[in-house]
Amino acid sequence: MEKQLVEKASRAIPSLFGNGWIDRMLSTPLDEYLGLTRVMNVPAVNVSENEKEYIVSLAAPGMDRKDFQVETAEDMLTISAEKEKEEKEERNGRYNRREYNYSSWSRSFSLPEDCNAEKIDAEYKSGELRITIPKTATKKPKNTAPAPRATAAGYICCMHIDILTVLPGLLESPFAHSIMKRAQEKGLLTVAVHPLRQWAVNEYGQVDDYQYGGGAGMVMMCEPLAHAIEALCAKGAYDEIIFLTPDGETFTQPMANQLSLKKRLLLICGHYKGIDQRIRDHFVTREISIGDYVLSGGELPAAVLVDAIGRLIPGVLNDETSALTDSFQDQLLSPPVYTRPEEFRGWKVPDILLSGNHRLIEEWRHEQALDRTRTRRPDMLND
Numbered sequence: 001m002e003k004q005l006v007e008k009a010s011r012a013i014p015s016l017f018g019n020g021w022i023d024r025m026l027s028t029p030l031d032e033y034l035g036l037t038r039v040m041n042v043p044a045v046n047v048s049e050n051e052k053e054y055i056v057s058l059a060a061p062g063m064d065r066k067d068f069q070v071e072t073a074e075d076m077l078t079i080s081a082e083k084e085k086e087e088k089e090e091r092n093g094r095y096n097r098r099e100y101n102y103s104s105w106s107r108s109f110s111l112p113e114d115c116n117a118e119k120i121d122a123e124y125k126s127g128e129l130r131i132t133i134p135k136t137a138t139k140k141p142k143n144t145a146p147a148p149r150a151t152a153a154g155y156i157c158c159m160h161i162d163i164l165t166v167l168p169g170l171l172e173s174p175f176a177h178s179i180m181k182r183a184q185e186k187g188l189l190t191v192a193v194h195p196l197r198q199w200a201v202n203e204y205g206q207v208d209d210y211q212y213g214g215g216a217g218m219v220m221m222c223e224p225l226a227h228a229i230e231a232l233c234a235k236g237a238y239d240e241i242i243f244l245t246p247d248g249e250t251f252t253q254p255m256a257n258q259l260s261l262k263k264r265l266l267l268i269c270g271h272y273k274g275i276d277q278r279i280r281d282h283f284v285t286r287e288i289s290i291g292d293y294v295l296s297g298g299e300l301p302a303a304v305l306v307d308a309i310g311r312l313i314p315g316v317l318n319d320e321t322s323a324l325t326d327s328f329q330d331q332l333l334s335p336p337v338y339t340r341p342e343e344f345r346g347w348k349v350p351d352i353l354l355s356g357n358h359r360l361i362e363e364w365r366h367e368q369a370l371d372r373t374r375t376r377r378p379d380m381l382n383d
Contacts, residue, residue, distance in 0.1 A: 054133040061127030080106035109187040165269040174303040199224040217273030244298030248287030260312035269298030335368035
C-alpha cells in the first residue's frame with residue numbers, strides 16, 4: 001500500500017501518489033453513447049468506520065494517481081482531481097478524427113473530532129481512491145470558534161443516493177449546479193449515477209428485449225437490473241430501493257420530508273415500456289410517480305426526487321427555515337412574496353408587509369395562503 005503523510009495545512013499536496021501516467025483507452029463513439037466510459041464530475045463516495053479508523057472511498061475510474069490532490073485545513077478534508085486534456089488522432093482514409101477529454105471534481109468533508117489528520121493514508125487502485133483516517137485515543141477538544149458554513153454539522157456525509165439508468169448523460173447537469181452542487185461540496189449529499197449497460201447481458205450492451213405475449217415497446221431485462229442492484233447492495237444496505245414509474249404512488253411534499261431522513265437510497269430509472277415485473281416484485285421496496293403523465297424515462301423524475309429530498313437535508317439551504325415555509329409543507333400553497341422596490345410602475349407592495357408588525361404579517365400571510373389554496377387547490381383543503 002502506497003502511503004504518504006498528508007500535511008495539516010491550507011495548501012494542496014502537488015502529487016500524493018508519485019509520478020507516471022497509465023495509458024487510458026479512449027472510448028469509441030458507440031461506447032460513449034452507451035454510457036460505458038463517461039466520468040462524472042462528482043464521484044460516488046462511501047464512508048465507513050471501524051474501531052481504529054475512518055475510511056473514505058471514492059469511485060474515480062479513468063484517473064491516474066498523480067491527478068489527485070488532498071488538503072486538510074480547519075477540520076476539513078478536501079479531495080480534488082483534475083484530468084489533463086487527452087488527444088487522440090485517427091487516420092482512416094479520407095478523414096482525421098481528434099478527441100479531447102477533460103474532467104475535474106472536488107469533494108470536501110468535515111473531519112470528526114477523534115481523527116488524526118496528520119496521519120492520513122491514501123491509495124488509488126482499480127479505479128477507487130481509498131483514504132484512511134486514523135482515530136486518536138481521545139477526542140480532540142471541541143473548537144469553540146463558529147463552524148465554517150461548509151461543514152456538515154458533525155457528519156462526514158449525511159445522505160448517499162445511487163441512480164441506475166441507461167442514459168447517465170441526462171443526469172449530469174441537474175446535480176452540477178446551484179443547491180445540489182453546494183450540497184455535494186459540503187459533504188451533506190453524494191449522488192452516484194451508474195450506467196446500467198455495465199451489467200449488460202452481451203458485448204453489444206443489451207439491457208432490453210421484446211415482451212412476452214407480444215405488443216409494442218421493449219422491456220428492460222431482469223439480468224442486468226438484478227446484477228446491478230446486487231452489486232450496489234454489496235457496498236451497503238439501502239433504506240429504500242425506489243422505481244420511478246407512472247403507476248407508482250404520487251410524489252408529495254410529506255413523502256419528500258420522510259425520504260430526507262434516510263441515509264442511503266437507490267433510484268431505478270425505467271425506460272422503454274418499463275422493467276420486468278419480477279424486479280419490481282423481488283427487489284423494489286417503493287414505487288413513485290411524479291405525476292399523471294408519461295415521460296420517455298425515469299431520469300427526469302429521479303432528478304426531481306433528488307432535488308426535493310436533498311434541499312431538506314439540514315445545512316443544505318443557508319436558511320434552514322426556508323424549506324419549512326415552502327408550499328405544501330402545511331397543506332397550503334405559499335402566500336405572495338414581494339421585494340424591492342416598494343413601488344414599480346404604480347404597483348405597490350401591500351402596506352402590511354412594510355409595517356414591521358411581525359404578528360400581523362404572519363396572520364396576513366396565513367390568510368393569503370389559505371385564500372390561494374382555496375382558489376387554486378381546493379382538493380388540498382378537502383384532504
